[in-house]
Amino acid sequence: MEKMSRRDLLKMSMVGASALALGSINSNADTIKSNEVKFDEEYDVVIIGTGFAGSMAALQALKRGLKVALIEKMGRAGGNSVINVGNMAVPNNAFQKAEGIKDSKELFIADCLKDGVNLNHVDLLSVIYDRANEAFEYLKSTVGVEFVPKCISASGHSIKRAVQVKVASGSGYIQPMHKMIEANPNAIIKKRTKFDEFVMEGDRVVGIKCRENYKFDSSLASDDLENTGGDVKYIKAKNGVILAAGGFSSDKWFRAQQVPYLKTNIETVSQPGATAGALLAAMDVGANPLLLSWIQLNPYTNPTEKGFGTSAVFTNHCSNDYGLSINPKTGKRFMNEHAGRKIKCDAIFKVMAEGANNDNYPVNICDQAAVDLNNPLYTSKGVESGSIKKFNTLEELAKAYNIPVEPFLKTVSDFNGYVKAEKDPEFGKPLKQADVHGIDVSKPPFYASLSTPKILYCMGGIQINEKAQVISRKTQKPIAGLYAAGEVTGGIQGGGRLGTMSMSDCMVFGMIAGENI
Template sequence: MSEVSLARRNFLKTGAAAAAALMASAAANAGIPAATVKKYDEEFDVVVVGSGFAGMACALKASRAGLKVLMIEKMSVVGGNSAICGGNVACPVNPVQKAQNIQDSKELFIKDCLKDGLGINYTNLLGVIADRCNDTIKFVEECGAEFVPNKMLFEAGHSVPRSYEIKAGSGSGYINPMFATMKKEGKVTVRTRCKFDDFIMDGDDVVGIVCREGYRFNAKLQSDDLENKTGKTKYIRAKMGVMLAAGGFSRDIWFRQVQDPRVVPSTDSTNQPGATAGVLIKALGIGATPVQLCWLQFLPYCNPREKGFGVSVNFTNHACMDFGIVVDRKTGKRFMDEHAGRKIKADALFAVIGNDENYPIAVADDAIVKAINPSFVKLPLEMGTVKKFNTLEELADFYKIPKEAFLEQVKKFNGYVKAGEDPEFHRNLKFSNGLDVSKAPFYGIEVSPKIHHTMGGVMINEKAQVISTKTHQPIKGLYAGGEITGGVHGASRLGTVAVIDALTFGMVAGEEFAKMAKA
């Protein structure tokens, strides 16, 4: 059995012993005492570490309150994973839902999140998202983000359509206009290739950071940085505080395997190379409370023939799993609810893939393709990950699927759509809009999960303040939002909730700094 196959078969279970060892290690590094800093190179009101959704939202909100803000990014370009993610965003009880008579509620949103999160979500944080999501949408629209008008996506695991579709087809639809707004307003200092190295501490309070300007990221060295000494060290004072928006650690080979030894170095991830654990480890070292670090989420929409996120995720998600079907190529039959949450689907996919890389086949038809965003189809076809066929028989022959069983399965599924009920896997067909798999040409693609989101991180409260393990109270001067935090999503998050999570808590942190300015 290969390392990768072993990881695929066994990733479903998790353990917590590694977290205790990690905390003991992190405690050995408790920041730089302020008393030892002879001179600060610069002084800002707020320092934001990271330039994705949470970082940009915080920086904009704080700077608009008249604060002097520095945003640093260790990579050569801004945006991180936020720039390359799918970009669609959940927002319960929004105006488009109301106009279309879609019945939603804060309680239903939280219930849906708890189902996929296995009940270990922090509902107080989900409540903040539900209460503030419409403010968040307004905020990004004012920056220039554009959504497909009058459209609500019915994302997997959600009970009702509640997700806006970003016109750009990726998270760049927020990052680019937010960054452009930031540059136009000219109130935020942005530095790329600037790596966070440590906190400067006055007792238990965060009063600044140590960073390196001119840093050159080396993916082979990961986040430990034991050998990469590039860049010039700077000491930056943060008069009001530091906001952590450094994302998750899906590309951190050592750290993710510490959390779950079954995830081996060769296990692929959808994340950009800079998604490492360096900032998180330093936060734990100064007493930030760790939450659910050993839960790693796999994205069930990936193609095994392309590296990383690739170009196929949106097609597989919104064409094949929202409206089409997924079949076991050995049997020609469905084996899961294609509209279930990510963990449920990833579990089911890994069970089918097994040790022999039996990648399931996701299928959609022409009517489905025409109903979704055209950009979701164009690139996968050009890259060859999605294949186009004149008949279902041709599709079955190409992927070596048992033809009769496959055709019978498609017929049964089409009947379920017509009846509005799926007796096999109880898929919610209420919002299928009559789309089935019946109109040529047909499209097929291989599917295999990849590490996508690290569920755990530092604990925050409703004000985005990081909570101390020592006092159980906020660490003065330390805030966080997005994937570097834990608890919002529990064991597994619903699609499109990460975007609203990061944007909202970034916005909340910025508002907290703004309140300080007025005090």
């Protein structure tokens, strides 16, 4: 009988996300056995993915004297981590303490559960709280990552607890991390090398099948991405494999099966290689899938730009933190600009629906004081590209976006009064002067951007425990020799991720995987 493809199996079982997970369950009958192959290379640890999680795992494994190979299917290392904006949630950090901000495990977990709609695995959140500072200090002191010496706000957090790298980009982490990895004689980064399947010895992962000289082609359908050439190699992993391959935001077919309303034409901020192949390979050897249908959108991205663009950081940290979002049809606010991402996305979609072509995009506004305090670098880039507009008066701004002037000016005046009173009676946005939100919209020039949600992050993935071991759905115990960290895992973020929490997840569990394997 001809062996069915993974796509065929998925089609047969596709009656919802849970059915997909169950439909792809199999025994290890079809997996590659170690006695059936000849290994071409051997390392102590093989890591799939070269972003935050994979890089942190590699550094910890190398610190233990292990021989490590990092596998990257793209021609450029770093994945989505390189285009990340560089903000990391670090609860109870030194910058918080210096600013007199009190944090606690209870508050941190409560914030995560609120956006995660109580679907988070609290035991894993507890690990992040306990070890995020350790990861932060290691990045700062050992790796040499340079941070801005203050806390910043992030979407959904009730207090400031995020740190920001000086260059305002994930490259500020990846470059020094990879410099350390590449300088270590026990490490190798193999680019254009596509991971295909695990090699098993009984129920233990002992290596991988991969293809070198692989050429990724994003124009192909997602199920064809595995068939774009390359030279087959088998690599042995004496201690085991760490899966750090990221999410599947760019896998248009697969993500649309989990969430049918996320049509294939909806944009994503992820790089093209964010596909589901590695996740499915883990499920093939018994990994337990969690929450695959929970996919997060970014409420800050601009419809005039491709992907993440240049204005999203401004919209998030300038206009949403210190300013207001306006429905251009009414001139009025329509949401708490500091709410969690899902709440904001839902509110933005309602406003957009008032347009003839679903194009009544919200206008996000702040003043020069907000820009000066938070992110003048990103704002200037957006002004140069045209994704952020700059105006001398609020009346000019209203005219440019066809906003009714009088209701708009009253909305701004009311908002400024709320800031002075430190209370928002309309939407409950935090405005206390002790926090960064205590700035009104009064100092010209004024800035504005448009926003529309784009696919950002996959909360679902394979299940891990506190030691970053992958859990088998068959035995409910760890799969020997298989660890995972970062967006390829599920449960930590629940049904909705707080801003800056992806980096905390990647760094902490990458560190743990590298320590334990």
